[in-house]
Ligand SMILES: NC(=O)C1=CN([C@@H]2O[C@H](COP(=O)(O)OP(=O)(O)OC[C@H]3O[C@@H](n4cnc5c(N)ncnc54)[C@H](O)[C@@H]3O)[C@@H](O)[C@H]2O)C=CC1
């Protein structure tokens with residue numbers, strides 16, 4: 001049995017042996033009984049960097065069983081204060097092992113160090129702290145009622161954990177998105193079985209080490225690795241020992257999971273795809289708007305569900321805006337995550353690059369003007385096998401074009417001019433998705449008006465990806481079901497039980 005998930009930190013310059021990553025069940029790192037393993041390739045240079053145990057039915061059964069036993073055992077008997085203390089301990093240990101998490105996530109995603117250190121890894125620790133504090137402080141409702149005998153009755157609500165939560169995660173911000181679910185689930189007293197993306201197994205495994213160090217009871221946090229269909233993802237979501245499922249990823253996958261969850265009437269919380277619109281009015285702070293749209297389209301190589309792939313710019317500033325964004329896109333420097341002179345990473349995999357490049361091709365076939373990019377950058381020999389693509393900007397397409405309608409999840413956007421507020425709201429809403437929008441204007445009345453009319457879960461004004469973890473987070477239309485964040489997470493991760501006491 002392996003004692004540790006990851007034997008050494010990621011060292012991009014050396015010929016490291018492949019890391020062996022095992023499932024994490026009942027506090028131990030265990031290989032698959034079937035002996036099945038799969039490989040993870042570095043998106044940066046194509047080297048095989050890890051060998052991962054693929055969980056089958058046996059491991060998923062064991063993980064769900066361990067989670068149930070913890071729920072009925074030591075974990076279930078802890079007071080809220082004791083649980084909260086442990087979760088603060090988890091956050092502190094993540095912070096203590098910050099460099100290991102940064103290295104692990106850089107290895108999996110190939111994204112630059114600054115994205116990890118400023119955004120993704122600190123959020124992992126915050127996701128435990130914030131929900132530990134919320135569960136400790138949030139009140140529940142109470143109602144006094146009259147009764148015919150005049151003595152009355154008192155109703156009060158208590159929150160009880162939902163049970164064993166299945167957590168199915170994507171690859172684009174793996175640690176942030178996984179802990180965004182695990183943090184509140186554990187704060188509420190549940191236990192979890194996590195299925196990380198097959199592309200990004202590292203940080204979920206590392207979190208197992210943290211749980212053991214901190215003394216979180218065995219079985220509270222479990223990880224099963226593998227794929228979706230006919231693998232760990234499907235086995236987990238179909239398992240009737242799982243009481244509820246939280247998922248972030250593609251809308252079609254959400255539909256498959258919903259079908260699985262209908263067996264046993266199990267609850268789901270989904271954050272799904274997006275085709276988000278950025279709205280730039282002529283009265284905006286121009287430089288701030290260019291910076292904001294640049295980040296929203298190209299951060300993490302465009303692999304952010306909240307990212308902007310459709311940009312609408314008011315006609316008087318359209319040409320200037322397109323050329324300013326082009327200039328920034330052409331200034332990116334590609335390189336290894338640890339290279340301080342590089343600020344731009346590859347896509348997650350060659351398979352995903354194939355998908356993104358197929359959209360680049362479609363855009364041209366449909367008559368786009370390619371303002372910049374559209375292909376693969378020329379890379380030095382040691383990076384030639386990485387999944388690199390150029391940041392790409394198009395103009396000139398109708399709203400019916402594939403790249404204007406479909407989520408690409410790559411570093412690209414289409415920019416179109418508009419003439420008035422009503423028109424741009426109609427354009428922004430003409431999609432089956434409704435995750436987020438970013439609105440750029442110095443006219444605050446307009447900002448409030450437009451934010452209220454774009455059909456999304458999250459509307460940013462003069463900002464993007466500015467996150468207060470107490471707020472509701474999720475999508476409308478096909479971008480999701482339910483809201484997480486703050487007390488909204490408690491709605492999903494607990495059952496509210498009303499106690500009625502006759503006085
Ligand atoms: N945050 C977001 O909204 C994300 C959106 N996407 C979109 O999805 C596309 C494909 O990326 P993938 O990682 O392949 O997304 P995906 O939705 O296929 O996979 C996400 C997770 O679900 C699991 N999964 C897949 N099929 C499953 C099934 N039938 N039952 C249970 N679990 C299943 C996967 O193994 C992974 O852990 C991207 O190109 C992008 O368009 C991807 C990642 C994140």
Ligand SMILES: O=C(O)/C=C/C=C(\O)C(=O)O
Nearest residue numbers: 172173180304305306467
């Ligand atoms: O900030 C959050 O809680 C969620 C962020 C989501 C993404 O980055 C994503 O799904 O791409």
